[in-house]
Amino acid sequence: MEPIRRLRFFLSWTLLLLLGFVESDTPHLFFDWTVSYSQVSPLGVPKQVIVINDQFPGPVLNVTTNDVVNVNVLNKLTEPLLFTWNGVQQRKNSWQDGVQGTNCPIPPGQNWTYSFQVKDQIGSFFYFPSVLFQKAAGGYGAIRVNNRVVIPLPFPRPLQEFDVLIGDWYNADYRDLRVSLDKGIPLPQPDGILINGLAPYQANFAFRTGATYRLRISNVGLKTCLNFRIEGHLMLLVETEGSYTLQQYYQTLDIHVGQSYSVLVTANQKSGMSYHMVAVSRFSVPELAGAAVIHYPGSQGNSKGPLPTGPDPFDYRYSIEQARSIRWDLAVGAARPNPQGSFRYGLINVSRTIILENDMTVIGSRQRYTVNGISFVHSDTPLKLADYFQLGDVFAINAIPDKPDGRNPALGTSVMDLRYRDFIHIVFQNPLPTMQTWHFDGYNFFVVGMDEGKWDESKRLAYNMLDAVSRSTVQVYPNAWTAIMVELDNQGMWNFRSQDAEKWYLGQELYVRVKGEGQDDPSTVPARDELPIPTNVIRCGRAGSM
Numbered sequence: 217m218e219p220i221r222r223l224r225f226f227l228s229w230t231l232l233l234l235l236g237f238v239e240s241d242t243p244h245l246f247f248d249w250t251v252s253y254s255q256v257s258p259l260g261v262p263k264q265v266i267v268i269n270d271q272f273p274g275p276v277l278n279v280t281t282n283d284v285v286n287v288n289v290l291n292k293l294t295e296p297l298l299f300t301w302n303g304v305q306q307r308k309n310s311w312q313d314g315v316q317g318t319n320c321p322i323p324p325g326q327n328w329t330y331s332f333q334v335k336d337q338i339g340s341f342f343y344f345p346s347v348l349f350q351k352a353a354g355g356y357g358a359i360r361v362n363n364r365v366v367i368p369l370p371f372p373r374p375l376q377e378f379d380v381l382i383g384d385w386y387n388a389d390y391r392d393l394r395v396s397l398d399k400g401i402p403l404p405q406p407d408g409i410l411i412n413g414l415a416p417y418q419a420n421f422a423f424r425t426g427a428t429y430r431l432r433i434s435n436v437g438l439k440t441c442l443n444f445r446i447e448g449h450l451m452l453l454v455e456t457e458g459s460y461t462l463q464q465y466y467q468t469l470d471i472h473v474g475q476s477y478s479v480l481v482t483a484n485q486k487s488g489m490s491y492h493m494v495a496v497s498r499f500s501v502p503e504l505a506g507a508a509v510i511h512y513p514g515s516q517g518n519s520k521g522p523l524p525t526g527p528d529p530f531d532y533r534y535s536i537e538q539a540r541s542i543r544w545d546l547a548v549g550a551a552r553p554n555p556q557g558s559f560r561y562g563l564i565n566v567s568r569t570i571i572l573e574n575d576m577t578v579i580g581s582r583q584r585y586t587v588n589g590i591s592f593v594h595s596d597t598p599l600k601l602a603d604y605f606q607l608g609d610v611f612a613i614n615a616i617p618d619k620p621d622g623r624n625p626a627l628g629t630s631v632m633d634l635r636y637r638d639f640i641h642i643v644f645q646n647p648l649p650t651m652q653t654w655h656f657d658g659y660n661f662f663v664v665g666m667d668e669g670k671w672d673e674s675k676r677l678a679y680n681m682l683d684a685v686s687r688s689t690v691q692v693y694p695n696a697w698t699a700i701m702v703e704l705d706n707q708g709m710w711n712f713r714s715q716d717a718e719k720w721y722l723g724q725e726l727y728v729r730v731k732g733e734g735q736d737d738p739s740t741v742p743a744r745d746e747l748p749i750p751t752n753v754i755r756c757g758r759a760g761s762m
């Protein structure tokens with residue numbers, strides 16, 4: 217072992233113990249997942265679906281904050297596999313993020329154990345397979361991170377919790393969809409909307425009259441924004457992606473691809489009746505609807521009434537106003553700052569402004585999506601491993617500019633270097649007539665503003681600098697912008713992506729490397745404040761021989 221690496225090894229384990237990353241009394245949970253194909257016909261058309269322990273959707277990952285979670289994944293697919301934990305922050309641990317830039321995929325026939333601590337996060341998230349367009353075959357499931365009993369909930373304890381996974385669905389095989397995308401053929405419109413993997417009217421929920429339920433709703437689909445609503449019932453919004461929100465009632469809720477919400481629903485309607493819960497496509501034609509049925513005691517069969525009506529499918533203004541109304545509950549947030557510790561974020565000086573403009577283009581006669589002119593392509597070696605082993609030729613830092621600069625669109629492996637502990641301002645500018653949703657792995661960020669049109673400095677005057685919601689996935693409306701602020705308190709190599717599976721697959725992503733001052737020369741300072749490379753790390757590409 218050469219001295220530098222030995223030093224790093226020694227320091228990282230010392231740090232680990234000193235900093236108390238994992239306390240000895242922390243519960244360790246173990247899950248065994250066998251991932252395979254199963255023939256399922258959610259919309260009547262047989263399809264090879266990715267199942268976990270024979271389940272679709274996969275089992276709920278039900279854990280408590282600060283638990284150490286071990287998920288042993290046995291890959292019985294015919295292809296490599298990775299899971300990512302959408303919205304779970306993986307503190308100091310991008311090694312476990314499960315995307316192609318951080319991990320070598322688990323080869324077919326092999327198993328690999330993820331091991332991570334869910335630290336300082338309480339809320340609703342989901343997992344999904346992140347490579348090879350496998351999300352189009354299912355393989356997703358809910359993640360609940362519960363509060364420890366010593367920390368009270370900011371609302372009365374519901375009688376029961378339900379996971380509600382909503383998403384668009386394609387009858388086509390995911391490999392055929394992938395081949396089409398590779399050929400430059402755009403994804404068609406979906407065939408329908410599933411709720412918990414089931415066709416309309418197939419999913420059932422039992423309500424007891426007078427009781428209150430928590431619904432943890434995630435949009436696990438590929439590209440369709442969904443409006444969620446329940447016949448005859450209001451929804452009290454309480455949480456999104458690990459932040460408690462200002463508690464407000466909603467009749468309908470727009471849930472964009474990759475977003476998660478918790479709502480409380482009180483069963484204040486009539487016994488003997490049943491009611492529809494629906495997820496209806498937004499901003500696209502034709503209108504598609506998923507539906508589930510809520511049964512009160514003694515109800516006979518399905519609700520006879522029509523599906524509850526919602527907003528006009530192309531009413532963007534309605535949707536923007538709703539998004540702005542979703543704010544952080546300061547009374548809860550201030551008492552227990554989020555991991556960023558930055559609940560008074562309005563007082564922090566911004567150290568850098570980055571503008572990320574998405575676009576659609578054609579490169580080499582294929583449709584591609586770009587960020588600031590670069591369409592991301594993967595290297596043969598995960599960026600995290602390349603960085604760790606100092607393989608200089610895998611990616612170039614700052615291949616992507618901070619702001620769109622009018623360059624000709626090109627393929628590239630974009631990595632942006634960001635400084636640990638900086639407080640940065642990012643503007644997503646969407647010049648296209650389609651919805652966008654953006655996600656930042658490893659972080660929650662404050663959604664300080666969004667509006668139609670083009671962003672300029674003057675927009676900052678209208679930012680919410682007090683109680684903007686802190687979340688990990690945010691939408692950008694057509695020909696519009698969204699601004700976020702984020703404290704970079706989590707070192708590592710993090711994926712910044714479109715949650716739209718098609719745009720992601722075709723290049724709308726980048727990675728950011730967040731690291732401390734003085735770490736530019738890794739031979740002098742080992743990675744501080746980051747967990748050491750896992751002992752079971754899979755090596756591939758140019759890291760294969762390291």
Ligand SMILES: *[C@@H]1O[C@H](CO)[C@@H](O)[C@H](O)[C@H]1NC(C)=O
Nearest residue numbers: 276277278279280360362377
């Ligand atoms: C989830 O875990 C919590 C805490 O361990 C437990 O109380 C609850 O019953 C579990 N729920 C499910 C659905 O397994």
Ligand SMILES: *[C@@H]1O[C@H](CO)[C@@H](O)[C@H](O)[C@H]1NC(C)=O
Nearest residue numbers: 248288289327328329330752
């Ligand atoms: C594979 O599974 C076996 C048996 O459960 C386990 O002992 C081993 O640690 C797993 N291997 C990896 C790399 O996680």
Ligand SMILES: *[C@@H]1O[C@H](CO)[C@@H](O)[C@H](O)[C@H]1NC(C)=O
Nearest residue numbers: 561562563564565566567639
């Ligand atoms: C922010 O910047 C202003 C002006 O440069 C300075 O006076 C202030 O102390 C800074 N605030 C913090 C919290 O660093």
